[in-house]
Amino acid sequence: MNAIVIKGGKRLEGSVDISGAKNAALPILASTLLTSGTSVLTNVPRLEDVSTMIRLLEYMGAECRWHDSLIVDSTRLKNSEAPYELVKTMRASILVLGPLVARYGYARVSLPGGCAIGARPINLHLKALETLGARIELEHGYVTAHCDRLRGGEISFDTVTVTGTENILMAACLADGVTTIDNAAEEPEVVALAETLSRMGGRISGAGTRRIVVEGVPRLSPVASRIMPDRIEAGTMMVAAAITGGDVRIRGARQEHLGAVVTKLEEVGVKIEPEGDVLRVIGPERIGSADLRTHPFPGFPTDMQAQFMALMTISEGDSRISETVFENRFMHVNELQRMGADISIQSNTAHIRGVPHLSGAPVMATDLRASASLILAGLAARGETRVTRIYHLDRGYEQLERKLTDLGASVRRVSEE
Numbered sequence: 001m002n003a004i005v006i007k008g009g010k011r012l013e014g015s016v017d018i019s020g021a022k023n024a025a026l027p028i029l030a031s032t033l034l035t036s037g038t039s040v041l042t043n044v045p046r047l048e049d050v051s052t053m054i055r056l057l058e059y060m061g062a063e064c065r066w067h068d069s070l071i072v073d074s075t076r077l078k079n080s081e082a083p084y085e086l087v088k089t090m091r092a093s094i095l096v097l098g099p100l101v102a103r104y105g106y107a108r109v110s111l112p113g114g115c116a117i118g119a120r121p122i123n124l125h126l127k128a129l130e131t132l133g134a135r136i137e138l139e140h141g142y143v144t145a146h147c148d149r150l151r152g153g154e155i156s157f158d159t160v161t162v163t164g165t166e167n168i169l170m171a172a173c174l175a176d177g178v179t180t181i182d183n184a185a186e187e188p189e190v191v192a193l194a195e196t197l198s199r200m201g202g203r204i205s206g207a208g209t210r211r212i213v214v215e216g217v218p219r220l221s222p223v224a225s226r227i228m229p230d231r232i233e234a235g236t237m238m239v240a241a242a243i244t245g246g247d248v249r250i251r252g253a254r255q256e257h258l259g260a261v262v263t264k265l266e267e268v269g270v271k272i273e274p275e276g277d278v279l280r281v282i283g284p285e286r287i288g289s290a291d292l293r294t295h296p297f298p299g300f301p302t303d304m305q306a307q308f309m310a311l312m313t314i315s316e317g318d319s320r321i322s323e324t325v326f327e328n329r330f331m332h333v334n335e336l337q338r339m340g341a342d343i344s345i346q347s348n349t350a351h352i353r354g355v356p357h358l359s360g361a362p363v364m365a366t367d368l369r370a371s372a373s374l375i376l377a378g379l380a381a382r383g384e385t386r387v388t389r390i391y392h393l394d395r396g397y398e399q400l401e402r403k404l405t406d407l408g409a410s411v412r413r414v415s416e417e
């Protein structure tokens with residue numbers, strides 16, 4: 001198993017390019033199942049989760065190959081099943097359910113397993129598919145969905161769900177008639193998917209608002225699509241600049257996707273200057289404190305909560321961070337405490353009392369964003385931090401250690417016994 005070893009205390013300086021967004025690439029890859037032919041996707045990040053989605057598509061008979069772009073030929077699909085072995089490694093595998101049942105009238109997808117950040121059920125995906133006329137059965141750890149052809153319907157999600165919205169959006173494109181999706185997720189990745197589906201021939205309005213309307217069409221065609229930049233990677237790099245008192249130009253970050261993150265960083269004293277498609281981030285000598293709550297977009301993203309908490313550990317003053325999207329998403333807290341952070345948790349709120357400095361320690365990553373938070377803490381800490389179980393990191397960050405090293409950090413990957 002690999003670990004990442006960080007020698008803290010280096011000020012980050014220079015420029016960094018942001019990769020394509022994992023959470024946009026995954027649904028767009030799944031959407032190729034709605035078409036027959038060759039789609040060309042550019043700016044796809046080379047990540048473990050993307051490889052898992054590619055393996056799923058290949059299992060179904062798609063041919064995928066990397067050029068500079070990722071080329072997906074979905075002409076000869078033979079299988080509408082997603083097996084446990086693949087689904088268990090990535091919850092987002094559930095994104096194939098909507099497209100498969102819409103196109104073939106049948107899908108059998110393993111239930112995603114338990115997950116480190118809460119129960120994360122898929123009940124809302126299933127209820128919405130039933131509204132479109134799918135018959136759903138749960139048996140032997142699999143969801144089976146049947147229908148002759150999906151028909152449009154009125155869906156109102158009880159909770160905002162990103163992949164739930166995406167699954168139904170894809171399914172509704174091939175349904176007979178009009179579907180309305182209320183309380184839809186407004187995340188930029190949903191908008192990116194809707195844009196791709198529209199270019200495939202889908203008729204969609206309202207993506208990016210709480211109400212999406214989809215007029216079903218008989219078929220969709222393959223497309224060329226460019227994956228948007230990863231706003232969570234951009235946010236992580238912004239915190240890396242801030243936490244080291246650095247001066248970093250982040251290329252390709254879209255400020256309109258990062259509103260809540262920029263606002264909070266500015267509140268704690270970080271200077272953020274847009275320069276064309278570059279965001280220049282300048283960390284202060286001492287970070288101020290702030291309170292925040294995570295929310296669906298355009299609120300502060302839960303996927304940036306752990307990273308922001310790392311920053312608050314060395315702030316001047318007390319901060320409170322409330323996690324409202326997922327239960328049990330504070331697993332980084334124990335590890336940050338091992339590095340000297342002063343944090344206590346009451347229900348879904350972490351109280352953080354800033355300390356003058358963290359000290360390097362061996363720590364263990366528990367999920368994707370928690371691993372990023374530990375690396376950020378390591379960049380600021382005195383001495384050496386060793387982050388183990390970094391396979392979580394490889395699921396969602398492309399070449400993070402190279403990018404940080406290029407900015408002057410001392411970060412290296414070592415292989416462990």
Ligand code: UD1
Binds near residue numbers: 121126
């Ligand atoms: C997506 C993102 C993930 C991000 C999350 C919230 C992808 C691939 N993943 O995950 O990085 O952290 O959005 O921004 O895009 N829920 C239910 N029933 C359901 C579905 C969801 O109760 O059927 C609940 C969840 O347990 C959670 C909340 O709804 O409490 C939001 O989850 P959701 O938006 O669905 O997260 P994902 O789409 O899995």
